[in-house]
Amino acid sequence: MRNERHDEPLSDTELELFFQYLHRFAQHDVDLFALMEAGDPQYPCYVSLTRDPLPGTDADAYRRP
Numbered sequence: 001m002r003n004e005r006h007d008e009p010l011s012d013t014e015l016e017l018f019f020q021y022l023h024r025f026a027q028h029d030v031d032l033f034a035l036m037e038a039g040d041p042q043y044p045c046y047v048s049l050t051r052d053p054l055p056g057t058d059a060d061a062y063r064r065p
Helices: 012-028
Strands: 033-038 045-050
Touching: none
Parallel strands: none
Antiparallel strands: 033 045
């Protein structure tokens, strides 16, 4: 699935769908971790999904959407 609307922010509906898909992905696809690269290839965003908070970070620092 590719969306060519890269120059636009997500709508409220798209953002809600993103969080729903993210929760499903974390529930069913993330065993220990998942590493991804997204965004503009010249300025990528590196995403790490793990079952544990970053070392030295309290779990309370994380926001649940």
